[in-house]
Amino acid sequence: MIKFLNKRLQLGTITENSELEREMKFIQKEIKDTIKRKFAGSLAIRMVDSGSCNACEAECNALSNPYYNLERLGIYFVASPRHADVMLLSGIMTFNMTPHVLDAYEQIPSPKWVITIGDCPMMKAPLEKTFAIKAPANNHLPIAYHIKGCPPTPTDIIKGILEFLRGI
Numbered sequence: 422m423i424k425f426l427n428k429r430l431q432l433g434t435i436t437e438n439s440e441l442e443r444e445m446k447f448i449q450k451e452i453k454d455t456i457k458r459k460f461a462g463s464l465a466i467r468m469v470d471s472g473s474c475n476a477c478e479a480e481c482n483a484l485s486n487p488y489y490n491l492e493r494l495g496i497y498f499v500a501s502p503r504h505a506d507v508m509l510l511s512g513i514m515t516f517n518m519t520p521h522v523l524d525a526y527e528q529i530p531s532p533k534w535v536i537t538i539g540d541c542p543m544m545k546a547p548l549e550k551t552f553a554i555k556a557p558a559n560n561h562l563p564i565a566y567h568i569k570g571c572p573p574t575p576t577d578i579i580k581g582i583l584e585f586l587r588g589i
């Protein structure tokens with residue numbers, strides 16, 4: 422308690438997490454530099470939902486706000502898989518969506534990568550025993566990187582994108 426009070430007296434009232442801000446600045450710089458080097462400055466992502474609850478999408482939407490501002494780093498969400506470099510796949514692989522997910526993957530020009538987001542795409546037993554589910558996603562697609570969480574926070578997603586970029 423004393424330690425906590427001392428820290429409060431030293432720092433005063435703060436409304437921002439300065440450590441996280443600093444870390445984010447390093448991450449954002451590395452993402453921007455890597456995209457410049459490996460993707461000529463812009464990385465296009467096509468988000469595909471194979472059966473999610475939409476919370477993963479809500480976290481991805483936050484990436485476009487002025488705080489995270491992904492477009493400043495060269496990352497764009499595109500409407501057509503034909504304009505994409507990467508598929509960002511959320512949700513459990515449902516029977517009905519599987520052919521559409523595979524179709525979207527086919528339409529992405531090579532070289533292409535799939536990043537899965539949230540715990541759903543990798544979810545297996547006991548759900549794969551039902552008629553409606555064709556899980557997990559890696560039975561159908563080559564997964565380049567998996568971002569864990571249910572849902573992952575925008576910071577987790579940005580860190581995951583950086584790890585993916587480092588690995589390719």
Ligand code: SF4
Pocket residue numbers: 472473474475476477511512513538539540541542570571572573
């Ligand atoms: S991982 Fe969690 S938040 Fe994301 S789609 Fe699945 S249930 Fe929803």
